[in-house]
Amino acid sequence: MFTQALVRAPSSNFAAGLTRENLGVPDHALALRQHAAYCDALRRCGLDVHELPPDPRHPDATFVEDTAVLLPRCAVLTRPGAPSRAGEVEAVGQALRAQGLVLQQIEAPGTLDGGDICEAGEHVFIGLSARTNAAGAEQLARCLAAAGYASSLVDVSDISSILHLKSGLSWLGDGRLLLIEALAGHPAFAGYDRIVVDSDEAYAANAVRVNAHVLVAAGYARTTARLREAGYAPLELDMSEFRKMDGGLSCLSLRY
Structure with a gap:
């Protein structure tokens, strides 16, 4: 059960952040509305939401994950793989320490992004990526x-x-994963019940189980229907502006 979430709204220069997508320039005003709806959804799931101020020095800082x-018995500050994001960690560390968390730290030459870490109960999948x-x-x-x-490496x-x-990849609890076709046959996931997302709905694989609900990107009807059929309660959220900047639902919060 999560009780807390840390978030940061996108800054006015959000569009200057890093992206590999070619989906157009994000609308900042719309991104703010989508972020507010996301925070409301976390509150609906029972979380207290702690909001850091926007950080124009770091256009990607809204992706706090x-x-x-953060796991129940282990809390680690990362060392982001993109050099332009290195300055984001300090403020997050200060906020988490103020709430009583004892933090470890990834050190050079290591790089690690939280988006590569998928907690699955007592097991943690660690992605190797760019x-x-x-x-x-x-x-x-x-x-x-x-x-x-326990942990295992998954090279993506x-x-x-x-x-x-x-x-x-998303952990849904109950021994179940939501994942894209390219990961479905990976041996690391062989022991899990898998809901495979159709290739044209691959963006929906980044979902977030938050207590009794699953946050899922809006506009992916088949994935949402499969989640309902599996017994979950999806909350659909518009993520169009964050998708333009390589972001997904899990990226927008630290949940603990």
């Missing part, structure tokens, strides 16, 4: 092992359609 990995390298993954694995968690660096592991 990449700055930390943003998370082997040194960062090994450091996190040691932190997790010391806290009693050759899957061009996703930036991070969680761009194509």
